[in-house]
Amino acid sequence: xxxxxxxxxxxxxxxxxxxxxxxxxxxxxxxxxxxxxxxxxxxxxxxxxxxxxxxxxxxxxxxxxxxxxxxxxxxxxxxxxxxxxxxxxxxxxxxxxxxxxxxxxxxxxx
Amino acid sequence: xxxxxxxxxxxxxxxxxxxxxxxxxxxxxxxxxxxxxxxxxxxxxxxxxxxxxxxxxxxxxxxxxxxxxxxxxxxxxxxxxxxxxxxxxxxxxxxxxxxxxxxxxxxxxxxxx
Numbered sequence: 001x002x003x004x005x006x007x008x009x010x011x012x013x014x015x016x017x018x019x020x021x022x023x024x025x026x027x028x029x030x031x032x033x034x035x036x037x038x039x040x041x042x043x044x045x046x047x048x049x050x051x052x053x054x055x056x057x058x059x060x061x062x063x064x065x066x067x068x069x070x071x072x073x074x075x076x077x078x079x080x081x082x083x084x085x086x087x088x089x090x091x092x093x094x095x096x097x098x099x100x101x102x103x104x105x106x107x108x109x110x
Numbered sequence: 111x112x113x114x115x116x117x118x119x120x121x122x123x124x125x126x127x128x129x130x131x132x133x134x135x136x137x138x139x140x141x142x143x144x145x146x147x148x149x150x151x152x153x154x155x156x157x158x159x160x161x162x163x164x165x166x167x168x169x170x171x172x173x174x175x176x177x178x179x180x181x182x183x184x185x186x187x188x189x190x191x192x193x194x195x196x197x198x199x200x201x202x203x204x205x206x207x208x209x210x211x212x213x214x215x216x217x218x219x220x221x222x223x
Contacts, residue, residue: 004152033211042200042214043153050209087152089212097143097168098212102152 002026004101006088011107012078020073020086020104028093034062034073035087037103043087046073075106083108112137116201116215123188123195123222131186131218133201142184143202143212146170153200159184160206188220196222 003025012018024032031050035043049055049064049071061074073086085105089098114135123129135142141160145153155168159178173192178184184203188195199218204210 008150031209040198040217042216043212045211045213048209048211089153097155097158099155100145100153102150 002090002092002099004088004090004099006086006101006104008102009105009107011109014078014080014108014110016078017074017076018078018106020075020088020106022071022073022088022101024069024071024088024090024101026069026090026092026099029066030091030093032062032064032071033089033091033098034060034071035089037085037087039084046086078108080108080110082106114201114203114213114215116199116218118218119216121218121220123220125222126190128187128189129195129220131188131199131201131220133184133186133215134182135184135203135213135215136182137203137213138181139203139210139213140181140206141204141210142178143204144168144174144176144184144186145200145202147198147200147217156186156199195220 005023034046037043047062054063059076064071085103087103088101117132143158144156154170156174157176159165175187201215202212204212
């Protein structure tokens with residue numbers, strides 16, 4: 001089976017840095033994805049990691065450690081519009097589907 | 111513009127009625143998916159299809175049915191057998207490779223009265 005864990009909710013201040021963690025246990029591994037989802041809207045793709053290390057994309061970075069079954073999403077210079085849910089998803093072995101965690105709701109305050 | 115179109119955006123149905131949600135994509139993607147999202151929950155996979163005329167059950171397929179007669183289309187029917195159908199339904203598509211991220215439609219919110 002597959003299990004993905006993320007914190008339920010986090011709060012941070014505008015301009016700050018926040019790290020959202022994700023741990024996973026899967027049968028096989030073909031990559032980890034991060035998505036952003038604003039309330040009532042569809043998820044949008046943020047990042048993809050399949051090798052260990054850090055992937056940087058503007059204000060957002062994502063890190064992966066396959067041996068530890070661990071990833072994090074780092075958001076810098078937080079803006080109010082970053083208030084959203086952040087979904088961690090893992091693709092296992094042999095098939096296309098992604099398995100999603102329950103998501104972390106991030107609230108950015110002024 | 112390429113993308114995924116879901117309709118309707120909002121749908122109300124009475125108990126005991128079947129309802130079909132439409133999903134069309136013009137991204138030329140082979141794989142398509144249906145997810146369900148409940149408040150405070152992650153996305154749960156209902157059905158997925160990797161190729162035309164073929165589909166597989168996801169984790170919560172009971173009470174749902176799908177078809178994949180065309181590459182562009184993957185409609186989902188919520189049947190009266192689905193015990194708790196009120197939810198936000200998301201359709202997605204991706205390329206065939208392992209690195210292909212999912213592209214999502216805007217979602218359909220179904221409410222059973």
